[in-house]
Amino acid sequence: MPLDDSLSLLTKGYGWLPDRRRALGGRTVRARLAGMRAVALEGPDAVRFFYDEDHVRRSGALPEPVVGTLFGKGAVHTLDGHPHRVRKSMFVALLMGDGIGPLVERTTAAWDDAVTAWSQRRSIVLFEEAAEVLAGSVTRWAGIPVTDDEVPGLARDLLAMVDGFATGGPRHFRARRARGRREAWLADLVSAVREGRTTVPEGSAVNVVARHRDSDGELLDPRVAAVELINIIRPTVAISWFLAFSGHALIRWPEHRERLASGDPAFALAFAHEVRRFYPFAPFLGGKAPREIEWDGQRIPQGAMVLIDLYGQNHDPDLWDDPYVFRPERFLGTDIGAFELIPQGGGDPRAGHRCPGEDVTVTVLSALAVRLARLRFDVPEQDLSISLRRIPAKPASGVVLAVHGSD
Ligand code: HEM
Known part of the structure; x- marks a missing residue:
C-alpha cells in the first residue's frame, strides 16, 4: 500500500479507485488520504452498508x-442522527414535493427567452449560459431578490464554489x-x-430557512441559514454541468437527437439518467467509522475514512452492460433501485444523506x-475533450454552439 494516495487521487482523478480495484481484483480498496486510513467500497450492498x-x-x-x-x-x-433528520426535513419539504413545479416552469421560460438572445450572437458557451438561466430562475423561485444585472455575477460565484473544491x-x-x-x-x-425589514413570499425557500428551527428548538445562525440557502441555489446552478454534458452527448452521438427533440417524456427521462450515470461529476463520498466495523471480510478501524465510489459504481460492468457506451435506452421500461444508480448518492433521501435535489x-x-435537442445550431471548432483528471470534470470548451434558433 502506498504511503499516501492523495497524490494518486490528484493525478488520476475519477480513475483512481476503479484503477485500484482492477489492479487488486477486488471490490474494496484500502488507501491513505491526507494521512488518514481510508477504505473505499463499491457495489449496491456497499451503498446500503455505507448509508x-x-x-x-x-x-x-x-x-x-x-x-x-x-x-x-x-x-x-456535516450532521448526523436527529439533528440531521430535523435539518433534512426542511430540504425535503422544499425540494421533494409540488413546490418544484414552479421552479421547472421558471427555468424553461428563462431558457426560451435566452434562446432568442443566443440566436443574435455569433456563438455561446452552453455551460455558462445554462448557469445564468438556472441562477436567475432558482434564486427568484427561492424568494431571493436579484436584478437581471446581478444574475451573471451570481452564476459565476455559484459555479466557482463547485469548481474549486477539489483543487489548490x-x-x-476563487471558490472561497x-x-x-x-x-x-x-x-x-x-x-x-x-x-421584518424585508418581506419575502410565504413558503419560499428564504422564508422557510429563516423560520426553520433546528433539533435544539433554535433558529439557525444567520450564517448557517445562508449556507443552507446556498445549498439550494448552488447545486441547482450546477445542473449546468449536466447540460454541458448533454450538449457533448448530442454532438458526439447525434443519433439520439431526434428522439429527444420529439419530447417523448420517457426518453427525456432516460436521457437525463444516462447523462447522470455516464458522465463524471461527484467522484466519491466519504464518512468516518464511529467504531470498528467489518465489510467484505475487512476490518475497518474506528475513525477510519469510509469512501463510496460513485463514479466507479456508475461504470461497474456487473451493474451496467457496456458501461462506457452512452445508451439512454438502458433506462427505458426499467425501475431504478435505491442503491444502483448513485450520481447523487443512494438510499432514502428522507432518512439519510442522499441528495434531496434529485427530483x-x-x-x-x-x-x-429536450429544448437543447430542438435548438438549431452549428458546432464551431473547439476542444470537447473531458479530462478524468480534473475534478469536477467538464468539456474543455464548455460546449460552444452557434445558435440559429429553435424548432
Ligand atoms: C447531497 C449530488 C443537485 C441539494 C448531495 C450528494 C451528492 C449530490 C453526491 C451527497 C449525498 C451524500 O452525502 O450521501 C448532486 C448532483 C447534482 C445535485 C450531482 C446535480 C447538479 C442538487 C440540487 C439540490 C441539491 C438541485 C437542491 C436544489 C443537496 C443537499 C444535499 C445534497 C441539500 C445534502 C443532503 C444531506 O446531507 O442530507 N448531492 N446534487 N443537490 N444535495 Fe445534491
Whole structure:
C-alpha cells in the first residue's frame, strides 16, 4: 500500500479507485488520504452498508477545504442522527414535493427567452449560459431578490464554489472568496426577513430557512441559514454541468437527437439518467467509522475514512452492460433501485444523506435537454475533450454552439 494516495487521487482523478480495484481484483480498496486510513467500497450492498449510520458518520469527516468551498460550515451534509433528520426535513419539504413545479416552469421560460438572445450572437458557451438561466430562475423561485444585472455575477460565484473544491491554487481561492461574499449577502437577507425589514413570499425557500428551527428548538445562525440557502441555489446552478454534458452527448452521438427533440417524456427521462450515470461529476463520498466495523471480510478501524465510489459504481460492468457506451435506452421500461444508480448518492433521501435535489435535477435536466435537442445550431471548432483528471470534470470548451434558433 502506498504511503499516501492523495497524490494518486490528484493525478488520476475519477480513475483512481476503479484503477485500484482492477489492479487488486477486488471490490474494496484500502488507501491513505491526507494521512488518514481510508477504505473505499463499491457495489449496491456497499451503498446500503455505507448509508447505515451505525457504520458511517459525517460529522468531522469532510476535509476543511471541501466544507469551506462546496458545502459551507454547519451545512446539513456535516450532521448526523436527529439533528440531521430535523435539518433534512426542511430540504425535503422544499425540494421533494409540488413546490418544484414552479421552479421547472421558471427555468424553461428563462431558457426560451435566452434562446432568442443566443440566436443574435455569433456563438455561446452552453455551460455558462445554462448557469445564468438556472441562477436567475432558482434564486427568484427561492424568494431571493436579484436584478437581471446581478444574475451573471451570481452564476459565476455559484459555479466557482463547485469548481474549486477539489483543487489548490487559484480555482480554490476563487471558490472561497465567492462563498464568503454570498454567505454575507444571504445572512443579511435572513436577518432582514426575521426583523421584518424585508418581506419575502410565504413558503419560499428564504422564508422557510429563516423560520426553520433546528433539533435544539433554535433558529439557525444567520450564517448557517445562508449556507443552507446556498445549498439550494448552488447545486441547482450546477445542473449546468449536466447540460454541458448533454450538449457533448448530442454532438458526439447525434443519433439520439431526434428522439429527444420529439419530447417523448420517457426518453427525456432516460436521457437525463444516462447523462447522470455516464458522465463524471461527484467522484466519491466519504464518512468516518464511529467504531470498528467489518465489510467484505475487512476490518475497518474506528475513525477510519469510509469512501463510496460513485463514479466507479456508475461504470461497474456487473451493474451496467457496456458501461462506457452512452445508451439512454438502458433506462427505458426499467425501475431504478435505491442503491444502483448513485450520481447523487443512494438510499432514502428522507432518512439519510442522499441528495434531496434529485427530483429537481432530473426534472429540470430532462426539460432543458429536450429544448437543447430542438435548438438549431452549428458546432464551431473547439476542444470537447473531458479530462478524468480534473475534478469536477467538464468539456474543455464548455460546449460552444452557434445558435440559429429553435424548432
Ligand atoms: C447531497 C449530488 C443537485 C441539494 C448531495 C450528494 C451528492 C449530490 C453526491 C451527497 C449525498 C451524500 O452525502 O450521501 C448532486 C448532483 C447534482 C445535485 C450531482 C446535480 C447538479 C442538487 C440540487 C439540490 C441539491 C438541485 C437542491 C436544489 C443537496 C443537499 C444535499 C445534497 C441539500 C445534502 C443532503 C444531506 O446531507 O442530507 N448531492 N446534487 N443537490 N444535495 Fe445534491
